Amino acid sequence: MLLSLLLQVTPIPDTPEPPACSFERSATLVTRKTDLPAAAIAELDRLFETAHGIAEASDYFEVTDSVSVSDAPRARFLRAYGVGELWFVWFERGGIGLSRHVFALGPRRGDDGKIGLHALPGSYFAGDLCAASRAYLAGVRSAGG
Numbered sequence: 001m002l003l004s005l006l007l008q009v010t011p012i013p014d015t016p017e018p019p020a021c022s023f024e025r026s027a028t029l030v031t032r033k034t035d036l037p038a039a040a041i042a043e044l045d046r047l048f049e050t051a052h053g054i055a056e057a058s059d060y061f062e063v064t065d066s067v068s069v070s071d072a073p074r075a076r077f078l079r080a081y082g083v084g085e086l087w088f089v090w091f092e093r094g095g096i097g098l099s100r101h102v103f104a105l106g107p108r109r110g111d112d113g114k115i116g117l118h119a120l121p122g123s124y125f126a127g128d129l130c131a132a133s134r135a136y137l138a139g140v141r142s143a144g145g
Contacts, residue, residue, distance in 0.1 A: 021133060021134075023083050025083055028082035030081070033054065033057065034056065036080055043117050043118055044089065052072060052074055053075075054077055055075065056077055061073040061076040061094060062074050064096075075094070078091055085107050086104050089102065099126055100129060104119070122142050123142065
């Protein structure tokens with residue numbers, strides 16, 4: 001039975017190698033989710049909890065809406081850039097169409113009253129992730145999140 005389940009699993013697409021992104025300020029590139037600050041990892045776990053988490057770069061995740069492994073993550077980490085107090089998290093999401101997104105984490109007071117890294121309003125973008133990250137730094141905000 002296990003063999004038949006394994007044969008039904010959608011193959012893992014290679015993690016895309018996004019082009020290098022440069023910023024006007026010094027930036028730190030992180031290519032593994034586990035190399036992010038602990039507060040950033042905790043926020044990713046919270047944000048992606050209903051999507052069964054976010055897979056590490058190059059790990060399996062559900063690419064399509066035909067769910068093969070019911071508890072597999074529906075998103076996968078691509079990379080992150082630390083710029084000043086902000087972290088721009090690039091990820092891909094499976095579903096009807098595979099798509100790539102970015103959002104910013106920054107210092108904010110949480111529901112518990114403590115300052116931590118939280119997803120920032122207006123920082124969720126799709127498309128050219130580098131251009132979106134730089135646009136956010138320049139003051140552009142997304143309408144939906």
